[in-house]
Amino acid sequence: MSRILPGVIAMAIVVVASNILVQHLLGSWLTWGALTYPVAFLVTDIMNRVYGPAAARKVVFAGFVTGVLCSIIAAGMDKTTLRIAIASGAAFLSAQLMDISVFNSLRKYNWWLPPLAATIAGSVFDTAVFFTIAFSATLTPLFPADDVSWANELVPLLGHGPAQPLWVSLAVADWMVKMAQAILALVPFRIIVGNLIQKRAQMH
Numbered sequence: 001m002s003r004i005l006p007g008v009i010a011m012a013i014v015v016v017a018s019n020i021l022v023q024h025l026l027g028s029w030l031t032w033g034a035l036t037y038p039v040a041f042l043v044t045d046i047m048n049r050v051y052g053p054a055a056a057r058k059v060v061f062a063g064f065v066t067g068v069l070c071s072i073i074a075a076g077m078d079k080t081t082l083r084i085a086i087a088s089g090a091a092f093l094s095a096q097l098m099d100i101s102v103f104n105s106l107r108k109y110n111w112w113l114p115p116l117a118a119t120i121a122g123s124v125f126d127t128a129v130f131f132t133i134a135f136s137a138t139l140t141p142l143f144p145a146d147d148v149s150w151a152n153e154l155v156p157l158l159g160h161g162p163a164q165p166l167w168v169s170l171a172v173a174d175w176m177v178k179m180a181q182a183i184l185a186l187v188p189f190r191i192i193v194g195n196l197i198q199k200r201a202q203m204h
Contacts, residue, residue, distance in 0.1 A: 004055045007047040011063035014039045015092075019070040023079060029158060029173035038181040041122055044096050045115040045189060048103050050196045056103075060096040067092055083143040087133035095126030115189050116182055123178035127171050135167035 014036060022033030040063060048056035071085035080088075099122035106114040133139060135151035151167040158169050 004047060004051055004059055007043055007051075007055070007059040008062040010043045011040060011059050012066045014043060015063050015066045016070060019067065019074060029169055030177065034174050034177045035181075038119075038123065038178045038185070040092070040096065041099055041119040041178075041182070042115075042185045042189060044099050045103060045118060045185075046192050046196070048100055048118075049107070049114070049189075049193050050200070053100050053104050056100050057097070060093070060100070063096070064089065064093045081143075081146045083139075083146040083148070084134050087130045090133060091126045091130035094129055095122040098122050098125050111190065111193075112186050116186060119182040119185065120179065123175060123182060127175040127178065131167050131171035131174070135165075135170075137165070 018033040018037040018040075020033075021036055022031045024032045026032050026034065043063075044056050044060055047059045067089055068085075071080055071088060074080040075082070075085060099118040102121045103114045103118035106117055135148050137148070137152045140146075140148060148167075151170070152165045154163045155166050155169060156162070157164045158172060
């Protein structure tokens, strides 16, 4: 456990920070949480590359538990709803596990391909699952107590495109940030993985 403890702590920090920052808007389509949340994929990929999929899954489950606790606390403070809490938990767990699966299937290829492909696949899934469960009008009968009519108002996509429910613009903007970070994260991935592997070699 001690070897993955830094990963567990890093994931917990990302999840807690994202749960706090998601409450603060950044422009018309994003929250500050959109900038911190994608770091979770970086943490998962580093753990997977250095310690393997089993360790990566432990880190993911630790992040999931942290997220559930954050949702319970936020609900008690009227900062979130059951619908958004379910959407958040389902998106995080399923997307991170998909990330691990894709990474494993590609781990024998060039160093940059597994983390990039895994993060892109996980990000697409994460965005689709979260925003659909949280805001889609088709799921409203399952959550009658949560009013998401504001998220289903028709507006131009990202302010300029064809008319779509507001939540679609929020999802597209969020996904675009994740795509940019998937590329940018390759730099710290390469550096941190190199350092960790070097340290492990020195210990043996």
